[in-house]
Amino acid sequence: AADLTLEKVLTECSDACMYLEKNRLASFTSWPFAEGSKCTKENMARAGFYLCPTASETDLTRCYVCFREMMGWEPDDDPIKEHARSTNCLLLQLEKTEDQLTLRDVLNLEQARxxxxxxxxxxxxxxxxxxxxxxxxxxxxxxxxxxRSAKKV
Known part of the structure; x- marks a missing residue:
């Protein structure tokens, strides 16, 4: 498994595979919220997040594009709305699913990232x-x- 600590992500781009929604989705191996919740792993991955837990923050997530980190998720949290607090994330500004992205969109996302x-x-x-x-x-x-102490002796 890739080292997804912020240091490794920033210095070595260890999260490079997370540009694909399926890889972000696969990172949510121990996600507590399932169907019936707004905060499903599918919605998290769609919103650009991948799971990068630490010993103290088991639900720490990070956006692949803007690097916004969020934790303390609740079942009724809407990942898109929570992510929208990061006003500079191009992924949210595009308002497209992964299937709708054009080559230009992907290049612009990588530039923004x-x-x-x-x-x-x-x-x-x-x-x-x-x-x-x-x-x-x-x-x-x-x-x-x-x-100084040595001089006094």
Whole structure:
């Protein structure tokens, strides 16, 4: 199975197969909501989501195009309406089923996905760099304190 952690998705495009609705659908192996619910795995996949659970978030989903992550799903949640909160998702703006997509649509979706991925990756790397910088600053301060203590002895 592909590593669908956000880091791997952003750095290695480990979710590349999720452009197909059938692959998104197949990711929902342990989805709790079935027929009679708005939040079925079929509706989730149709809305662009695939399941990428973590140890603490078993219902974490992510859109293949805009990378919006959502969790805390309820049986009556409408995946399309919930996803529409992400106003910049081209997949939703097209309002087409997978069968209705033209070659131009697919190319535009991939272009939008690339832009969204680069934006998310930039933010992700910026956060990582800031966290690393904080660690380095703490290490430098520790070394300075130890050096001052050594001089006093």
């Amino acid at each position: 690339s832009k969204n991925r680069i934006s998310k990756l930039s933010s992700f790397m910026e956060t990582q760099a800031a966290n690393k910088w904080e660690t380095v600053k703490k290490d430098i301060n520790t070394i300075k304190r130890e050096a």
